[in-house]
Amino acid sequence: MTAQLNPRGDVAVLVPAAGAGVRLGPGGPKALRRIGGEPLLVHAVRRIAAAPSVHTVVVAAPPGDEEAVRALLRPVAALTVVAGGTTRQESVAAALAAVPAGPEIVLVHDAARALTPTALVESVAGAVRGGEDAVVPVLPVVDTIKEVSAAGAVLGTVDRAALRAVQTPQGFRRAVLAAAHAAAVDPLTDDAGLVEKQGVRVTCVPGSEYAMKITRPFDLVLAEHLLTAVPLAGHH
Ligand code: CTP
Numbered sequence: 001m002t003a004q005l006n007p008r009g010d011v012a013v014l015v016p017a018a019g020a021g022v023r024l025g026p027g028g029p030k031a032l033r034r035i036g037g038e039p040l041l042v043h044a045v046r047r048i049a050a051a052p053s054v055h056t057v058v059v060a061a062p063p064g065d066e067e068a069v070r071a072l073l074r075p076v077a078a079l080t081v082v083a084g085g086t087t088r089q090e091s092v093a094a095a096l097a098a099v100p101a102g103p104e105i106v107l108v109h110d111a112a113r114a115l116t117p118t119a120l121v122e123s124v125a126g127a128v129r130g131g132e133d134a135v136v137p138v139l140p141v142v143d144t145i146k147e148v149s150a151a152g153a154v155l156g157t158v159d160r161a162a163l164r165a166v167q168t169p170q171g172f173r174r175a176v177l178a179a180a181h182a183a184a185v186d187p188l189t190d191d192a193g194l195v196e197k198q199g200v201r202v203t204c205v206p207g208s209e210y211a212m213k214i215t216r217p218f219d220l221v222l223a224e225h226l227l228t229a230v231p232l233a234g235h236h
C-alpha cells in the first residue's frame with residue numbers, strides 16, 4: 001500500500017537518498033548523517049511534506065536500510081520507502097515505479113539538499129501545473145569559470161552570464177519523466193538532463209541558497225550553522 005499525505009494534492013516527490021556520501025568522508029550513508037541532531041533525510045522530508053500540493057513522497061533508501069529509514073520517517077510523514085540503486089538515476093527510477101496512479105506532477109529532490117524551503121517545492125510544482133513540461137530551480141554562477149586541461153593548464157574562460165547552477169527539486173509532467181527514464185542509456189546526475197536528451201524544453205525558476213547540496217564536509221558544517229543561526233532555516 002502506498003501512503004499518501006494530502007489526497008487532494010497533485011504532486012509526487014521522489015527523494016533519492018541511497019548515495020554513499022563518499023565526498024563527505026567516513027560516517028555512513030549521507031542521507032543518514034545528522035545536522036541539528038537529525039538525519040539530513042528527515043530535514044528534507046519534513047520540508048517537502050509541509051508543501052500543501054504534495055500527495056505522495058517516495059524515498060529511495062540505501063539498499064538494506066529500508067526498514068531503518070521507514071522507522072526514522074514514520075513520525076515525520078506518511079510515505080513510501082523503496083530500495084535505491086547503484087546510481088542516482090537507478091534510485092530515481094525505483095522511486096518513480098512506486099508512484100501510485102493520481103499525481104500528474106512529479107518532482108525529484110535530493111535528500112542531500114536538506115534545508116530546501118517548502119516554498120521552492122511549491123514554486124517548481126506551480127510552474128509545471130502552469131503548463132511547463134520540465135522545470136529546474138537555478139542560481140546564477142558567482143565564480144569565474146575556466147576550462148582546464150588534465151595537466152592543469154587553463155584552456156579558456158567560459159562566459160559566466162549564460163551559466164546557471166542547477167538545484168533540486170526538479171519538476172516534470174509525469175509522462176515526460178517516465179518517458180525520459182524509459183529511454184535512459186547512460187547515467188546522468190540529474191533528471192532534467194534525461195529530459196533534455198528527449199528534446200523536451202526545460203525551463204528555469206529562481207532557486208534558493210538554502211537548497212544547497214550538502215556534498216563536502218564544509219557543506220555539512222555550513223548547514224549545521226544555518227540551522228542554529230537562522231531561526232527556521234529554510235522554512236520560508
Ligand atoms: N543518490 C541515490 N542513489 C545513488 C547515488 C546518489 O539515491 N546510488 C542520491 C544521494 O543520496 C543524494 C542525491 O542522490 O541525496 C545526490 O547525490 P550526491 O550528492 O552525489 O550524494 P552521494 O552519491 O551520496 O555522494 P557522493 O557522490 O559523494 O558519494
Ligand code: MG
Nearest residue numbers: 019020021088
Ligand atoms: Mg554521488
